[in-house]
Each structure stands twice: as C-alpha cells, then as structure tokens.
Amino acid sequence: MENFKIDVDADGIALVTFDVPGQSMNTLTNGVMAELPTLVERLKTDDAIKGAVITSGKASGFCAGADLGDISGGMLAGGGGLQGAYDAGWRFNGALRALETCGKPVAAAINGLALGGGLELALACHYRVVGDSPKIQLGLPEIKVGLFPGGGGTQRLPRLIGVQAALMAMTAGSSWRPNDAKGAGVVHEVVAPGTEVEAAKAWLKAGGKGVQPWDTKEFKIPGGGPYHPAGMQNFLVGNAMIRKQSYGNFPAAINLMKAVYEGLQVPMDAALRIETRYFIKTLMTPQAQAMIRSLFLSKQELDKGAVRPAGIPKSDPKKVTVIGAGMMGAGIAYVQALAGIETILIDRDQDAADKGKAHVADLLKKRLSKGAIDQAKYDALLGSVTATTDYDLIKGSDLVIEAVFENREIKADVTKRAEAQLAPGAIFGSNTSTLPITGLAEASVRPEDFIGIHFFSPVDKMMLVEIILGEKT
Secondary structure, eight states: OOSEEEEEOTTSEEEEEEOOTTOSSOOBOHHHHHHHHHHHHHHHHOTTOSEEEEEESOSSEEEOOBOHHHHHHHHHOSSOHHHHHHHHHHHHHHHHHHHHTSSSOEEEEEOSEEETHHHHHHHTSSEEEEEOOTTOOEEOOGGGGTOOOOSSHHHHHHHHHOHHHHHHHHHHTOEEOHHHHHHHTSOSEEEOTTOHHHHHHHHHHTTOOSOOGGGSTTOOOTTOOTTSTTHHHHHHHHHHHHHHHHTTOOHHHHHHHHHHHHHTTSOHHHHHHHHHHHHHHHHTSHHHHHHHIIIIIHHHHHHTTTTSOTTOOOOOOSEEEEEOOSHHHHHHHHHHHHTTOEEEEEOSSHHHHHHHHHHHHHHHHHHHHTTSSOHHHHHHHHHTEEEESOGGGGTTOSEEEEOOOSOHHHHHHHHHHHHTTOOTTOEEEEOOSSSOHHHHGGGOSOGGGEEEEEEOSSTTTOOOEEEEEOTTO
C-alpha cells in the first residue's frame, strides 16, 4: 500500500501510519479509498495482529477529510449512473464498517486536526486519543460546501453524543478543540502531544475491546431516538429550524436530517446504506456541485495563485503604514503584526494613535490569555506596531493603507502627504467601502499604483480582503 504503513510490535499491536505521499496533509483521495479495504482485511486476517493503532505520519494533522475534487469526480464519472455513484460512495462507508466489526480492537491516535472523513475514520475506531494542542480541531464541516458527512458521521455521532448535540454540530459544521471533544464525548482521552500512540497502545494492552457501543444488545441512543418521547422533539424542532434558515433551498441540511431520522430507526449496517444514498443524492444536486466548485476547488486554485500574472514576483511586504487608528485601522494593524509585518499606525494626534495601538494590545492579550502566544511573542508583536503622527515614518513602506473618514477631501489630503514619502513601486491602498477607487485615485500622482484594499469589520474575525482596481491601476 502507498498510503498506509503497518508495523507490528512484539505485543502484536499493529501501528498503522496514514501518510499520503506527495501531500503536506493527509486527505481521502481515491487512492486512499481503494486501499482501505485492503488495510482492513490485513488487520482482520493476520493472526499476528491482536489490535491496531491508526495515526498520521504528517506533522500537519491526522486527516483533513475528503479530496472533494478527486472524490466527487470519481463518484460521478465513469458512466455508472446512479448505481455506480452509490457503489463508489459505499466504498468508504463499507470499509469503515468493516474496520469497526473486524473483531479486533482498533484505536485512533489523533496527532493533528481530524475533519470530515478524517474524524469519521476515527469514529469508526473503538477508542480515540487526541493530543492536547490548540492547533487541533475535530469536526464534520461538510455542510459548509453543500454536503453532509458520508462516511458514517450521521450515524455514529448521534449514537455517541445524542441527536441534539450531533445535529447542532453537523448542521453548523462546527468543530471541537481536544478538551471540548472529550467533554462532548467525541474522544475518550486527551494526552500530551507526542504521546498519542503510547496512550492508545496502553488502552489496547489494558484489555480494550473491539466492539462499538451500538453493536451491543444493551445499547440505547443517548437522549432517545425518533420515537422516544424526548428524542422526537429534536426532529420536530430541527425541521422547523432548517426551514427557517434555508427556506427549503439547501438540500444538504434537509437530507442530513432525513439520514439521521431514518438511520436511527434501523441497525447500523442498514443505517450506513441509508446515509450513503442520501449523500449521493445530495452530491448530485446543482447546489452541492456549485458550492464544491466555488468554495473548495476554485478557492484552492486561488490560494495557489491561479490568477497571478506570469513573471511577476510574489509581493512580500516587510513594512506597511496604516493611516487612521480607529477600530478599522487598529484591526488592520493587529492582523499585520500577526503576519510579521512592521506596522506604522498614524493618526491626526498622538492620543488617537495610542488608542489604536491599545486596541492592538487588547486583541493580543486575548491570544496571550488563551495560550496562543507567550509573553515574549506578545512583546515582540506589540513592539512591531509604532503609533505616531509623523508621516516621515512612512518612508520604506511597501504599502500604505488609508482607513480615514469617508470624505473625499480628507482622503485626498492623506493620499498626497503619504505618497510624498513613498518609493517608486510602493502601493497606496484605500480601505473605503463607499467611494469609487478611480475617483479617489484622481488625488494621486501615481494612479497606476493606487488600489482599493477593503477589510471587513471586525478585521480580526473577518478573514476576507477585497482588492479593487481603479481605471489606471
């Protein structure tokens, strides 16, 4: 196998290392899907293997889920029609079902983010250990690209944490940090980073059982299922909420609810086939295809620079000036500092400039309190922002971002004063949300280097920037 490496130790524990070659992050490609049944068959039939631990060979994560371009193309191509698409969809679901019923205990040592099909792979294991790292997320975010979990997520998660919690997580596409995942019941153990495999092996050696809760006679759905007096309320309220939020125009949410409702009334094998049917039905909708194209495939192309002009080196600004230290300007200064960019924050008087830097400090303190940065990093980031009224400090800036009041005269004055300090080739950008860039560029002596660079408020939470060209840019 190319994507899985198996090492069996003296105790008969097979360490399965998931490592897709040529990729920085593990994803569920068609190649991975094809190898999963082979992996499961080896674990099941090899008498030397008493149990298994599945972990990632990537430092970046456990598994980021399906490669949507690869998977959707594989399911819908080939001329097999509906049956062919279903068979392709069932390949992953069936392999995970075979894994959890192979008769041997299997633990997941989650040493990085586990999203979508990556978490579904872990849910099919009998025990889940995750490293205690703020970088790790666990979730089923498929709804965000017009789909829903198609690898058993709609059936295992409700049986694990209850219908209400599972539906809320899947319809929102939300994720858990490690300790939150343990509190919710998604994982069994949170351990120090780097000890995930050791902890998983310890569970196996202590007599871990290779049977899922839902495959035992005494199993009951937490909180009740569709015909339970309490459990049925989840579907009555859920239907109403989905209708209110989507007006019936979002097939993924509707089919997700149907898959959960119908699947919880039958044994797991039948439930997983119900899920696969609804997943393929959703995948074939124009809504899902459009969302996969725009929000996944096209975004990946853009992230890799697909629209960059040929022969132009990538911009790497080392120093940027922000003029206007209000909430918007201070927010821009904050995200620039996080990106390692020296920032000059200018306002009309020093008190206003200092107030803007104080907002940067407040945002950094939140990161410090959460452990995302240490004190040394906090000091360095805050130190990279200079609050001033002195336009001479603009010199050496690769970019100037104007974020002053929406007034043409004020913006024109700021443009002239800033451009007097800029070297040839440096860019001047206006953060305006209302005034046409071509009109604002009339105040510039270098309109070919004048752009709109529109951030969204609050800048630290809205990860989006709009770049606007003027007529002469």
